[in-house]
Amino acid sequence: MSDLKRALGETVEAAFAAIGAPSELGRVTASDRPDLADFQCNGALAAAKRLGRNPREIATAVVERLSGDPRLASVEIAGPGFINLRVSDAALSQRADAIAADDQAGAETVGQPRRVIVDYGGPNVAKEMHVGHLRASIIGESIKRIYRFRGDEVIGDAHFGDWGFQMGLLIGAVTDAHPAIAALVEDIDAGREPTNAGQEALLALTLDDFGELYPAAAGRAKTDPAYRDRARKLTADLQAHRPGCYRLWERFREVTRVALERDFHALGVDFDWWKGESDVDHLIEPMVAELDAKGLLVDDQGARIVRVARQGDKRDLPPLLVVSSEGSAMYGTTDLATILDRKQTFDPDLVIYCVDQRQADHFEIVFRAAYQAGYAAEGQLEHIGFGTMNGTDGKPFKTREGGVLKLNDLIEMTRGKARERLHEAGLGESLPAEEFEAIAGKVAVAALKFADLQNFRGTSYVFDLDRFSSFEGKTGPYLLYQAVRVKSLLRRAAEESKNGEGAEPGPVAIAEPAERDLALTLDAFDAALAEAYDKKAPNALAEHAYRLSQAFSKFYAACPIMSAAPAVRASRLTLASTALRQLELALDLLGIATPERM
């Protein structure tokens, strides 16, 4: 089932072809001038240039072939040669009925499903998630859902950073701070039974401890070469599975994992694979051997690298560092091995890396190495970068104290505001405590996610806590509010229906301007979804969800439903329930859940 825009486009394209103009110029778009038309085609202007003819003349020839189309209430030529199309109320009503009857609320699926991996999340072991992790989680989750909904087979992978230099740093810092744990490492390395004191000290470590030890260690490594070299050595030891180091690492990973799951769960973010860099450890040695055998590996300054520079590059792209001079695997090494792993286990057609824009060069290097090694075909690996989240001063966001804001604190803060607002609205007392909390959580997540997703992912944006946790205007809670109003209305209609008052939905009959707008907005869903899919840009879908909410809200204000005559009421109930279904679907694809009431 095709939307009106595409259906009309096909007709106009045929008309272009019939008069000897390129058919692709018959493309129909939503009108820029809703006062004049519902849809428009600008192709006559381009056709005139190509054919050396007068644009209005071409437009006239096209329009002649469109006259009599029962779907069109009017076809007019405006300005230099715009073709303005207005759809008849009957055609619009029919389309609304079709959307109402459609399982996917008017959205299409892709013709040829692909196997897709979305790589997002990427938090590091030993570090609590902060606001900087918000974007990858939110955008990645939405892209995953959009791709899956459109019919692709999609895997979402968390891809933890758990096998790099930060692990060596942390092992060093923890053993320095806790002699009992240092002794534990020695005992395990020597094959002795470790003491209880050591075991207990290890089990007592929390993420907060890491939060204190790690930044200090990272800072010292920058100025103290001996300290840095020891951490590198420990990283290499870990990767060589030195027993004591490995035991510590397992514990670090476990402690972090629990906290990460809490944060991801609170955000409604789920992964199909909870893999990390360490999961490809076993592939690294054979991979290095294979790269060597293929002649791609070069010794350079004590390290082993793959050169990826190409002729025509505008800049000097550094090589991929595969083995460090300490013999350890690097960020790029595990990334390359992960590409190999995914090829062997899933053989994806496309891998989408939803990672900070600052890592664009890194991915370009890794991708080129992967193409050279034959681990992926050119174009199958795509980095979807996003901008950084800045404070109101334009610098990367920091709290007032200068530290990073923990993700969990941000969620809790926003949830607190949601609770306040619910109490103000007098909902606090009437709802069971459990539902009250669930609503506050959903409102908070909607606020955070929508604030992020309404921006195009590629650009940096200002993180303003007040704006993020605002509940009025173009916000997540506004969208939830519209959905909840429909639910309330439909509950009432169901009630009256039960009492034999005949409040059932029925065929749509568009009459009022607000009804037209709502139906036209419902029709635009597939185009918005397709754009979000093609451009990997959820903001296109977020924009549609907002427009739909707005169209519904205007309809709700202008068109009484329950008090209307039976046929009108039936039509409006269908419009309302269809708007709700499409809105909930769009919100779900953005990763936002809708409560029953608020």
Place this chain on the structure above:
RNA sequence: GCGCCCGUAGCUCAACCGGAUAGAGCAUCCGCCUUCUAAGCGGACGGUUGCAGGUUCGAGUCCUGCCGGGCGCGCCA
């Protein structure tokens, strides 16, 4: 220095292979609750799209230069 990204209303952001009058939200001001949830609806105010050229019937969008900002540039991830 080289490369990438960005510059749109007071603020935060949109803008469909280049199209008509550049759109939203916030803020400010004015209206609307005895009828379906006012976290709402209607209206007003607000712009030389950083600057200067160029291509085009037509440029926020493409090209060149300049100004301003952010980021990246092999043993962190």
